[in-house]
Amino acid sequence: MSRTSSNHQSSGELKALILFSMILLFVLAFAMVYSYISLLVILMSIAGAVSYISWSRVSNSDSHSPDYIQSGEAGAASLLLVMLFIYIPSWPVVAAVITTFLLFILEYMIFIPATGNRKTRFLPGIIIMVVLAVFIFYIVREGVYPGKILLWAPFLGFSDLSLSFNAILVITGISVLLYILLLIVNHEMKLHGYGLNYIELTGIHPTLASFILSAVRSLLAVLLLVTIGWTGALLKYLPVIHRSPTPAGEITAISIIVIFLLGIYITLVYLPAGIVLALMILLSYIFTYMKIYLFPRWKVYR
Amino acid sequence: MIESRKLSIEKEGKEILSDISTTIREGEILGIIGRAGSGKSMFLRCLSADEWSFQGEVLINRRPVRSFGRKLLRKTISCSHHYKPGYLDDSVYNYLIMSRTPYKKLFNPFGEEDRLITEEYIEQFDLTEYRNTPLRYCASDVMARVMLAFAFIRKAPVLLLDNPTCNLSISSLLHLQRSIMRYVINGENQCIIVSHDLNFITQTADRIIVLDNGMIAEDLNPGDITADIFQQYFDTEVFISRNIYNGKPSIHLYTEN
Secondary structure (H helix, E strand, O other): OHHHHHHHHHHHHHHHHHHHHHHHHHHHHHHHHOOOOOHHHHHHHHHHHHHHHHHHHHHOOOOOOOOOOOOOHHHHHHHHHHHHHHHOOOOHHHHHHHHHHHHHHHHHHHHHHHHOOHHHOOHHHHHHHHHHHHHHHHHHHHOOOOOHHHHHHHHHOHHHOOOOHHHHHHHHHHHHHHHHHHHHOHHHHHHHHHOHHHHHHHOOOHHHHHHHHHHHHHHHHHHHHHHOOOOOOOHHHOOOOOOOOOHHHHHHHHHHHHHHHHHHHHHHHHOOHHHHHHHHHHHHHHHHHHHHHHOOOOOOOO | OEEEEEEEEEEOOEEEEEEEEEEEOOOOEEEEEOOOOOOHHHHHHHHOOOOOOOEEEEEEOOEEHHHOOHHHHHHHEEEEOOOOOOOOOOEHHHHHHHHHHHHOOOOOOOOHHHHHHHHHHHHHOOOHHHOOOEHHHOOHHHHHHHHHHHHHHOOOOEEEEEOOOOOOOHHHHHHHHHHHHHHHOOOOOEEEEEOOOHHHHHHHOOEEEEEEOOEEEEEEOHHHOOHHHHHHHHOOOEEEEEOOOOOOEEEEEOOOO
16 A cells, blocks of 8 residues: 555656656747746746745745745845845855845844744734835935845846856755755654644754754745745745645646746846836735635645 | 652742642553642643753652653653644644654654554544544644644653643543543553543542642542532532442532522
């Protein structure tokens, strides 16, 4: 019986991998015909999709919980990145590393304690978004910011920056490696999701678990910003995201996310980025509100 | 065998437990009753090592509980509680098997024995039809049974149940009672039940402790329980009859009409 189930699972993963490869080939062909999408953008989208799935695993996210944007993590990381870009405009990777470290402190001190309570989950996100908007408005009006492209980087991903191909490969590698690591510690992650009391069953001290989780979450939040920026605002409403926590389900989800992200990327060629992003964030809040208050039994869970 | 020796604890200057000394032997079911705030749940928290700030000692098989490693502690003591898991999208089965985590090697999957034990308790608590239901969609009675099954599945020698009858329907009470009896029948496990459900305690426990103001006021067999005890420690007038099947006391209130 278990062998049959194992065979069934392997065939599911194989199908998902075939789907992923076909989508990748299709996207590459599309990129060769049209010049909208470069290989760099495709790689960044894949890394972003993998990071998003990892982030969902770490945060045990469901359609009732905030995503990386609504939780304020993206806002805090963007704020830090923009500030660092003012001082070190030509070292985006260094800025990302420093941001990861600073975000880790914020995660441990503010975000994880604050997001433990369902009622207060969305609050840090809204506060940080207001602070970020005021800050961006201020630096643009005062002309403090040195370059136009870098200002958009934390919101649209680093694809527009002149990162080397090796740097992109490293970012993609880290995303995939983190995802594999999270697959290995799946049970432990689930226990942490149940609550701090549960993690004790593993023999790991809850404080240590919280510490490690903060580090992983901040790394994933920065990886998401570096790869896809805020263009993932609507990802958690893709029907495939929460349906299956199995590797097969997640590979399928990654394929769909990549297509969705590339679609957004093409949209950004024709429409102003600020309007597209603002619209997506607004929609994400409307959907969340609808899920929580109007359709609480809407079944799109993991 | 689990012992408490001169167990005392203070919170915000108030003494919650005072010099509690008792022993619970293998195969025994101990029921703890007392009015609200008498220290029942705190006593359980000290025994389960969820509370460390106590004075005195808690020993399991003569070894101080403070010397246990975190994992060994969770293998030895299993405590049911009413805190729902924070993540409710897992199925009942996936949640329940997590109770076997102390037996699982880090980063390894669960073994066949873990699966069998989980299935056994899914059946015992009549949860088979909810096996694949996400926790979010479980009714309160089902959720209460799931939380109880989680404690049993650990198969720890010391099982602590805090108000286990909360939210249980009458048929679920029977499942719980049977499961407790089966749990200790091997003569190796012991169970301590804290409850306000006096009839459940008198029908299930082998021994009853009455806690009053953080102290052991009475330590007796269920058969020795009298209406005077309820008058003295609960300020409530009751009359006691005997269950015609097992001779154990059944407690009844004098209703207003």
